[in-house]
Amino acid sequence: MNKATAQQGFTLIETLVALGIAAVALTTLAGRLGLSADTQRTLIAHSTMLEVAANVLEKQRLDPTVNLDDKEGDVEARGMKLHWKLSAEKTGEGLDNFIRQNVVVSYTDEPDVKLFLYRYK
Numbered sequence: 760m761n762k763a764t765a766q767q768g769f770t771l772i773e774t775l776v777a778l779g780i781a782a783v784a785l786t787t788l789a790g791r792l793g794l795s796a797d798t799q800r801t802l803i804a805h806s807t808m809l810e811v812a813a814n815v816l817e818k819q820r821l822d823p824t825v826n827l828d829d830k831e832g833d834v835e836a837r838g839m840k841l842h843w844k845l846s847a848e849k850t851g852e853g854l855d856n857f858i859r860q861n862v863v864v865s866y867t868d869e870p871d872v873k874l875f876l877y878r879y880k
Contacts, residue, residue, distance in 0.1 A: 801869065803837065804839060804866055804869045805869065805872065807836050807837050807839055807841070807866075808841060808864040808865075808866055808869070808871075808872035809864075809872055809874070810836065811834055811836055811841050811843055811864050811872075812843065812862045812863075812864045812872050812873070812874040813874065815843050815845055815862045815864075816860065816862055816874055816875075816876045819845065819860050819876060819878070820876060820878070825847075825858060825878050825879075825880055826847070827847040827858065828847075829844070829845065829846045829847070830844070830845040831843060831844040831845065839866055840866075841864055841865065841866050842864070842865045842866075843862055843863065843864045843865075844862065844863045844865075845860060845861070845862050846860070846861050846862075847859065847860050847861070848861065850877070854877075856879055856880050857877050857878065857879055857880065858877070858878050858880060859875050859876070859877055859878075860875060860876045860877075860878060861873065861874075861875045862874050862875070862876075
């Protein structure tokens with residue numbers, strides 16, 4: 760009786776193919792993690808800019824006098840140096856007793872965030 764010997768383990772070719780597939784998968788995953796980090800940074804910057812804009816408008820809302828002068832300033836929040844500009848404009852017909860106050864917050868390499876508030880004169 761002749762017994763056939765069973766092959767145990769993997770061949771060198773099978774191992775190299777498996778390592779190649781794993782390398783491609785890990786490279787793709789690493790690229791996706793980089794995109795995720797960029798997206799997170801952008802979202803943090805955008806939410807911080809929104810908070811700054813809301814704070815500037817809230818200060819204007821709490822001021823009992825309506826000031827039509829343009830203002831601007833810099834603020835540091837979450838380690839970011841942000842620049843804001845506040846401007847006022849008159850509203851159209853039918854809204855003569857209202858003004859619109861606009862605030863624009865800027866940060867390097869991010870789109871500006873713009874908010875507005877209508878105030879009664």
